[in-house]
Amino acid sequence: MVQSLGFLKETPSQTAGPYVHIGCTPNFSGITGVYATDLGIAMVNDKTLGERITLRGRIFDGTGTPLRDALVEIWQADAAGLYNSPSEMRGTADVNFTGWGRCPTDMETGDYVFETIRPGRVPYKDGRLMAPHVTLWIVARGINIGLQTRLYFADEEAANAEDPVLQRIEHRNRVPTLLARKDGSTFHFDIHLQGEKETVFFDI
Amino acid sequence: MSNRKPETGAFFQRDRQWHPPAYTPDYKTSVVRSPQRALLSLDNTLSEITGPVFGHALLGELDADLIHNFARPGESAIGQRIIVHGRVVDERGVGVAGALLEFWQANAGGRYRHKREGYLAALDPNFGGCGRTITDEDGYYRFRTVKPGAYPWPNGVNDWRPAHIHFSVFGHGFAQRLITQMYFEGDPMIWQCPIVKSIPDKAAIEQLIAALDRQNTIPMDARAYKFDIVLRGRRSTLFENRLEGN
Numbered sequence: 036m037v038q039s040l041g042f043l044k045e046t047p048s049q050t051a052g053p054y055v056h057i058g059c060t061p062n063f064s065g066i067t068g069v070y071a072t073d074l075g076i077a078m079v080n081d082k083t084l085g086e087r088i089t090l091r092g093r094i095f096d097g098t099g100t101p102l103r104d105a106l107v108e109i110w111q112a113d114a115a116g117l118y119n120s121p122s123e124m125r126g127t128a129d130v131n132f133t134g135w136g137r138c139p140t141d142m143e144t145g146d147y148v149f150e151t152i153r154p155g156r157v158p159y160k161d162g163r164l165m166a167p168h169v170t171l172w173i174v175a176r177g178i179n180i181g182l183q184t185r186l187y188f189a190d191e192e193a194a195n196a197e198d199p200v201l202q203r204i205e206h207r208n209r210v211p212t213l214l215a216r217k218d219g220s221t222f223h224f225d226i227h228l229q230g231e232k233e234t235v236f237f238d239i
Numbered sequence: 240m241s242n243r244k245p246e247t248g249a250f251f252q253r254d255r256q257w258h259p260p261a262y263t264p265d266y267k268t269s270v271v272r273s274p275q276r277a278l279l280s281l282d283n284t285l286s287e288i289t290g291p292v293f294g295h296a297l298l299g300e301l302d303a304d305l306i307h308n309f310a311r312p313g314e315s316a317i318g319q320r321i322i323v324h325g326r327v328v329d330e331r332g333v334g335v336a337g338a339l340l341e342f343w344q345a346n347a348g349g350r351y352r353h354k355r356e357g358y359l360a361a362l363d364p365n366f367g368g369c370g371r372t373i374t375d376e377d378g379y380y381r382f383r384t385v386k387p388g389a390y391p392w393p394n395g396v397n398d399w400r401p402a403h404i405h406f407s408v409f410g411h412g413f414a415q416r417l418i419t420q421m422y423f424e425g426d427p428m429i430w431q432c433p434i435v436k437s438i439p440d441k442a443a444i445e446q447l448i449a450a451l452d453r454q455n456t457i458p459m460d461a462r463a464y465k466f467d468i469v470l471r472g473r474r475s476t477l478f479e480n481r482l483e484g485n
């Protein structure tokens with residue numbers, strides 16, 4: 036026998052289930068009067084610095100059907116590449132930008148939509164700059180543990196080409212699953228849970 | 240938030256043998272919603288080490304009281320009155336201060352207040368089913384609710400969920416983000432549930448079962464259940480080489 040290292044085990048995940056809206060976006064689910072607004076519905080205000088963009092997309096299951104009961108959260112840096120977080124030691128992020136958003140997929144169309152700004156570049160561990168990206172976390176009925184992935188911007192070709200995370204993707208034909216397509220000020224980013232176009236998900 | 244110095248280390252690798260796998264065919268919906276390719280493993284970058292935090296100013300007076308936060312004035316939700324309390328710690332046992340917890344549940348009869356819910360059990364006009372709170376300096380939290388009922392769900396022809404409360408948890412880094420469910424000590428339905436059984440390890444399931452806590456029961460008012468939550472721990476940055484070259 037040796038001494039115990041004494042670490043605890045992480046609480047295991049369980050699916051968010053079909054009624055995740057009750058807990059996370061009660062006003063959206065029709066439960067009004069408990070919270071004034073749903074958390075995470077506004078990331079920006081009139082004073083937020085940076086290029087205004089809309090992120091929009093759907094999440095498809097293995098049959099090609101969009102999920103109409105999922106919840107998407109995003110986390111991103113501000114226009115200068117700083118996170119609005121106590122663990123951000125490089126400076127103070129834009130106080131008019133939360134960096135975090137939450138959106139339930141539409142109960143009819145399956146669309147998620149975020150009004151946000153284009154993030155700045157954030158350094159990788161070795162100091163090289165990562166390309167602008169948004170971290171996504173997806174939960175829903177049938178998803179046993181939240182799925183983590185990243186959205187990159189298709190028009191950031193030079194930055195994407197040198198991004199140390201994208202470079203780690205062995206099968207290069209899967210890189211486009213992480214690229215959001217530009218259409219005016221909107222970036223379209225669909226997520227595929229399975230199949231030929233399966234999105235690259237992360238273990239981070 | 241805590242006055243402690245913010246931590247900036249990367250999180251311990253997630254033990255994916257302890258969590259349920261994505262594909263668990265006895266829970267049928269997972270079959271077409273489970274990624275089939277290997278996940279891309281990465282050591283944390285700033286994008287995962289950082290995360291949103293929420294101040295106590297967010298909270299309304301009744302946010303942690305599901306017996307009253309949807310009830311008409313002077314009325315209260317029907318059901319067995321309980322206190323759920325515990326501590327949010329990380330894998331090192333360090334309390335997580337300022338962690339936002341959101342919870343949701345069915346009413347005492349097993350009925351959710353939701354458009355998509357079709358179970359014939361009655362709605363309680365005084366029960367909404369959502370609440371939230373933020374942990375204190377030491378990671379403690381508590382809220383008041385009624386014990387939820389078990390309910391049937393379309394999976395097998397006769398599958399029932401054991402009584403449970405859903406939890407959404409934020410730590411200090413986005414990589415700690417977690418959704419889980421709390422079960423109640425002594426419920427035989429736990430071991431028959433395909434969603435519970437998506438977790439392969441019995442000890443991991445037991446980590447989700449809250450203990451009846453007679454010491455924190457409020458006499459003549461409410462019983463207490465204790466439910467501790469463990470989030471991913473952080474590596475120490477003490478001996479890490481600075482690779483940035485500055």
Ligand SMILES: [Fe+2]
Pocket residue numbers: 052054345400403405
């Ligand atoms: Fe449930």
